[in-house]
Amino acid sequence: MADGQGLDDIDAADIESNYDETIDSFDAMNLKTDLLRGIYAYGSKRPSAFQQHAIMPAIKGKDVVAQARSGSGTTAAVSISVLQRIDPDVEACQVLILAPTRERAHQIQKVIATIGGFTDIECYACIGGTRIGNDTKALQDGRQSVVIGTPGRVHDMIYRRALCTDNTKMIVLDEADTILSRGFAEQVHDIFGILCQSTTTQVVLFSATMSQDVLKIITEFTRNPVRITIEKYETCLKGVKHLFDLHKTITDRQAVIFCNTRGKVEWLTDKLAARDFAVSAIHRDMDAPQRNNSMKQFFSGSHVLVATNMLATTIDVQQVPLVINFDLPANPEDYIHRVGHGGGGRLGRKGIAINFVAANELRTMHGIEQFYGTRIEKMPTNAANLF
Template sequence: MNPRGRYPPPGMGSGGGGGGRGGGNMYPNANPNFQPRNPQQYVQRGPVNQQQQFQNQQAQQWLRRNQLASDSTVDEVEKTVQSEAVDQSSQDWKARLKIPPADTRYRTEDVTATKGNEFEDYFLKRELLMGIYEKGFERPSPIQEESIPIALTGSDILARAKNGTGKTAAFCIPALEKIDQDVNAIQVVILVPTRELALQTSQVCKELGKHLKIEVMVTTGGTSLKDDIMRLYQPVHLLVGTPGRILDLARKGICVLKDCSMLVMDEADKLLSPEFQPSIVQLIRFLPANRQVLMFSATFPVTVKDFKERYLQKPYVINLMDELTLKGITQFYAFVEERQKLHCLNTLFSKLQINQSIIFCNSVNRVELLAKKITELGYSCFYIHAKMLQDHRNRVFHDFRNGACRNLVCTDLFTRGIDIQAVNVVINFDFPKNSETYLHRVGRSGRFGHLGLAVNLITYEDRFNLYRIEQELGTEIKQIPPHIDQAIYCL
């Protein structure tokens, strides 16, 4: 009598999934609910000869093979179902996002000439992706495509890209991704040259990281030092600020940077000017030796090269500046005498279709005088400059950004990184002295590939500067026509 004769061969019956791989259900307890599907599946009872045993073994092997094939098919089906479930859940979280309406305005190739990557290609945290999409970002711009994957590897970066092409998100996204929210320490410091840019950058970080438990703090000169000290006793993961204030807090032992693994320098050329460089060099001493440094700017003078060689380790260099001025900005000049400037400005206001405009002067006094004259002409106008109280500056910046006023008169304080999407016209009431300032001024319009207009009021004394700036930037500033087609700056 075959002792195994009364039990089904391995893989048979309702317990087959385990039996096929485990070598057979040898005990009835392995499946107490077993119900035979067909009496013929049982092995023959009674005495058996060798040939019958051999046939039985073959039958069992065949059944095992069949079961294995069946199991692998089941596995494949399960994997397909699981991947479809993942895809479904992926679609579900996207469907629940509060995505703003798509911006359908025309965009230039400064931001559209991409490799076709998606933000999801960078394996970012889902909570970060949620913030990215809810901010209205659809896919990475060229500078983001180049920078984000390199920054995530931990390499130092020296990146040069035009104003208004998405540099802020190019460093904010990897910074937020690399922060460990469970570690109560400052892990990223973002340095910027102006207080307004610090506020703007911290706001971008908060919006992108709103689904993450990351604490963002902004600190600048001109604000209460006591408030900053109190805030630093609470958790801070990402610190945005101007170099002088952060250095002051670090020296006092309040701002502890020993765990800061990433230093970002936005508008790096300005940060390495004589005004800021000594503070930057001292601040770096408070950071660990293995920190990562990311430097971003539209212009890179010689000072940047010296700094790179001293403080960056084999940096990855990104240069997206085949031409310097933005493709979407049309540039004109109007040749005027000094006393005709206000009349000319009044004519521009009446003829142009202005969403919002920024008007630049070369001195604080001229800013206040011009703002007063524009108001007297009957146009809404704010002004901002470095000698104003910080609270007043913050209020003006916030209100102009929110569309409370159409025109803003300012000094070069406002040329760095300030991103106000509605600005489509920049007017140089006073023509700048050098090409870098010109480049940053006109870059306030035509943000993120949109169209913009730059009008320069040129006096007899400015004619040589105009020619030199055209040569240095490799651009053409044309004489203003009697009629300007709205299609070149209003689409």
């Protein structure tokens, strides 16, 4: 068990991104020269949004849990991270990658071989449906620095002592939700149990969804993992862009922007401050003097206040004409507290509430509409017409 955190302690909030660092060029990643040559030869010019987040913590040896859709660049991210981590002087399996299918294992092997084409690193696909004798011979010679395989065959090779994991310092679980849903949970747990006996074994896990089986792996075998949920990150960045665009038309108006978590409040405040917004922040983890100072700044000149729900329930800002829900509240009851304190025309006051609604929040929005028996209208193209 990692860090005393049990499965019962994990919920959806625990897989929110906790890592904001981005490296937007391969040159800035301090990669090996031969690896960098391979990346450009592969045709990659600039890292994808996912790669900008995921590669650096992986090559630094941190455990990484990443939720990203197909097409985000996970295969190249795995390949680059693995190739950077390999010690060419060690003739043994240093990285083990588990894939859900033979086709996926071959795809990963091909990308690693291509990007690593200017290195001497060898990788081997260990998959079901092939002769066991061939795998045994290939693995026992110790020249395969990277082994990519399906869980059943890899499990078999480890227990036959054909695949030695004594020098394996990194294990990658690719498409974890798919692997675990295909009946490989027992083999995966056995493999992780063997490799993660060493506290230095790095775990990198990619999954499109976070099922209970995936969360169990995360709980049992990772240590303080870097968590990356790239779709939510991209949605947040789009939200920030909308704020910038909106600000052009309402620059003379004060606004309260609600986020659901302290981390989001701090992140958004930093983003707005970097774009020269007059912004202050408030959340429950601040002490009373800090909260009072933020409110004083807001009412004495800051045009934007970024806050959690605690502002909606404890502090009256009824004179503020605009409320923006950067995140929709998880509970419909909280919606009236937010817009009733500033926007939405509630309680006899004239004001505007603007909601940023991502595709995965449509159900939440419809729940709010149903709860209050109202309709949230689409914002007009010209926001200035709202006032």
